[in-house]
Structure formats: C-alpha cells, structure tokens
Amino acid sequence: MRIKQLSIFVENKTGRLHSIIDALSKANVNLRALSIADTTDFGILRVIVDDSDAAKAVLSEIGVISKITDVIAVKIDDKTGGLASVLDTLSDSGIFIEYMYAFLGREAGRALMVLKSSDDDAAAAALTAAGIALTEQSEI
C-alpha cells in the first residue's frame, strides 16, 4: 500500500530547480505531484511521477542526485474534516508526520495526501484500521 516518490537534491543556486523540471519535461516524464522542502542551503524536491526509474535516470544524466522512496498516499474525501480525521488517527497512535503534501487523484472528488511519518508501517496500519483508504501505485 505504498507509492513511489522521487526525492531530488536541489543545490542552492539560481536556476537549479528550473533545470530539473526542464530535464524531466523534455524526457516526457509526467509529473503528478510536486513539493519542495527548502532550507537556506539546499532544497529537496519531491515528486510523484508515472515512471520513477526513468525520471531518476534522466536526472542522473544531468548530474542531479535523486532517490526513490516509498511513501503512503491517503485518499481524502473532499469534505470538511477529511484531513483532520487522518491527522487525529496518526496522533492518537503516537506517529509524527515528517512531511506531507496533497495532489489531485484520478478519482473525482478525492484529494490524495502523500505522507511521510516517523513509522510508515504503523501509520498504514492505523489508517487502515480507522477505515481510511490508502492509494495503490496503480491508482496514480
């Protein structure tokens, strides 16, 4: 019940982010979701793409380091309290969220939330037990 995410190291130099996105789009990599974590010194660009291995190879060619990681993607009902119930469930189980970001799934009316937590296995179990649906790679 995990999906593949590509985490990309972004140097603290102007134009770096642009050259990464440019290389991916030239290679016809379909970007489904994107999020960036920024510090003053560097950034980590996290993307969900249709083919992570191909994207990683493209980046490697232009000298950019990336890593494929497994993350949880939660389906969130497009109604008030959808996200809150996810967060409540995790905090009740003593799980911390390292980062999260949302994107629109193929299924109408549902947002997808990518989650990285202190313990992804425990998070997946807790969410499933609470009746919250997780997304499969094939559904992206």
Next chain:
Amino acid sequence: MSIWQPKEETMPREELTKLQSERLVAQVKRMYEKVELFRKRMDEAGLKPEDIHGVEDLHKLPFSYKQDLRDYYPYGLFAVPMKDIKRVHASSGTTGKQIVVGYTDADLDMWANCFARALAATGADENSFVHVGYGLGLFTGGFGAHDGAVKMGATAIPISAGNTQRQIQTMIDFGSTVLCCTPSYAMYLGESIEEQGLTDKLSLKAGIFGAEPWTEEMRRQIEEKLRLKAYDIYGLSEIMGPGVSYECEYQCGMHVCEDHFIPEIIDPDTCEVLPAGAQGELVFTTITKEGFPLIRYRTRDICSLNYEKCKCGRTHVRMNKPQGRTDDMLIIRGVNVFPSQIEEVLLKIGGDITPNYQIVVDRKNNTDTFDVNVEMSEQMFSDGVRGIEAVERRITEALKSTLGIAPKVNLVNPKSITRSEGKAKRVIDNRKLK
C-alpha cells in the same frame, strides 16, 4: 618620529654588514654544536662552521623548512636546555599539528625591542596607551605587542581579542592611543564605532595592523573610520613574531630588523639568491636568537627587498608587503589554511563523505568569507532535510576543529566542481588585494 634604538636602526651599511657577519659566524658555530638537524645538513653539504666567514657565505648554508618544525615537534630544534626557555608560542600547521617555538630571556628582550621599534616608528612613546587587541595566548601577536609596549614604557592595555563592545568601551574610557590588532578587526571596530556615533570619543593616533593580508583601500578606510594613521607590521612565529619588519612614517615598505634577521630573496624553484629588487621567496636567518634559531628559513612569502636609503634615517632594508605565497596556503581571517587540510578532514570523516571539494574565498564588507563546497554523493543523500543538515554540520564541525575557523559548507551536485584536464580546481580566491 623618534627611533627606538638609533644606534642599531641607523647603523651605516658597512658597519651593519660587519655586525651581521660576526653574529652569523657565531650563530652557525653554536647551532652546529647544539642543533642535530643543522649539523646533519651541514655535514651533508660538506660544510664546517669554519667555512662561514661572514654574510658573503650565507648562500652556502642549507635551508630550513616549516616541515622541520613538525618533524622535530615539539622541542627538537631548540638550541638551549629547556630550563633556559622562558616561554613558548605555537601556531597551527598544514596537518592540524601545531608548531612550537621557544624563547630565552634574551630572545624575549630582543623581540620586545623589535616591537618597540615599530611602536616608536608610529610616534608612540612612554605616554602612549597601547591597546593590544591581538589574542594574548599561544599566538605570537598579543604578547609581541604587549611586551613591546611594556619595553617602551608605554601603558599596555592587554585586552586581547574579541568582545567588540568591551573593546570600544575600554578604548574610550582608558584613552587608548595606539591600536594593535588584525586589519579586518580594526575595520570591524571602526564600523561599530561609526554606527554608534562614538568616533569623537576616541583618542587613537596610530594603529599597527598585521597577521593577515590587507589592501591600501582597507588602510584608507580604517584611517577614516578610526581617525588614526594605520601602519603595517610583518612577522612570523618561526622567526620571532610580529616586529620582524615594520613600517616607518614614510610607509614605503617595512624595515627589517637587520641586526637580528638577515633577509634574502631567492628563486623558489632554482633556490638561487636573486639580486636586490627582484621579487622572489623571502628567506630569513636569525643571527641573535638563542632558544630557537633558524638558518635560511623558507617563509614561502613572495616579496622583494629595497636597499635604498629611507627618508626616515633608518638604514635597515625595506621589504614590500608579501604579494603571495609559493605554496598554496591561504590566509583567511588571519588563519593559515591549506587546501590539503580540507581533503584530509573530509577523508577522515569517512562514511559517505566525498573528498571532492572546492574552497571559495571572498571579501565582503572587509571580512573574509570562507565557503567549502563539497560534492554530494548518492549515499550522502537522504529524503529528509534533517539528515542532510546533519551531514553539513558534521563536515563543518570537523573542519572547524582542524582549521580553527568555521567555513560555510555547501553541498553541491556530483561532478559540479570545475575540473580542468581532470584536475579539480580546489581554490577560488576572489579577494582583490592589489
């Protein structure tokens, strides 16, 4: 301006050469007896002390190197028993291992007189208040200035380095008239004083600034901000400390205390002595030092010597400000940094850290900036921000503890460091010092 030791400082050249010759002959004889390494080098060169009759034979003598100080660390090159060594000083070297130098009573007295000469050349006298803002410690800067002030009979204010606010308050309250510190710190003090609108409260007349390279533009700015006349001073702990040479009021080169140190300029590649006025590597021979004497010590500083008579009346030769180094040593905020040190540290950290680095030095607001770019590897990269920050911190801490100065560490893409013919360009020094 008065001359502190007029007999020595204005001695006619002929007489000075005679004095240097006598002292050199005696020094060579003594060192041959007392210093094993020197005796070995003399023997290898087929030389006996009797072969040295005066300064005209100086060029025959073997060189000595910074590496010797490391090989014979800590006391192996001292020429007197330790009971006669009254003080030691130390400074960092390429491998992080420090070098140690030692002084007898006579050496300390000679040093104090040399620094007093520099003080007198700025117009200082027994009525002066000498603000010693160099670090008082193993570094030679602080004690050199302090002892010089005491020798002169001035009032020494040994405040040491750091704590800018206290420096300023003390300078105002104690009426400091001569400021001794690094030029970059003088600039910083000047800016702080200016910002606080305290310039009118200062009593400074002169400043003696050394231990790091500085420009004429910095001199102008320091003089404007602190309302003093800024003088350059040169020295290195291997030879003595600050005061080996110093500027007089005409500021046309630094007079070398030639009655104690004989300078030569050599071609660093062929090791031939170059004629007066030529630029090359500065080499010093200490002819009066007892505790830790050195013959033909390779300073690695590039400069030239000017034997023309100076308007101030001093006959001692003038050296110009060093124009660079024959090795790849960088002086960053007064600290000696060798690129090889950075490579060693990165290799020592081990794990996944690559030893692919580049040093970028610049000068912003008159302070050196020091960046070390390190190429990232796949293994160093983790998905979390904190993990990467921990890598950066680990590198910064390791470099700081070896270099004594903290660089800003930037992780960069693999293979992004400029390589020419396969060799990475390790140093980019953007400081304009001309």
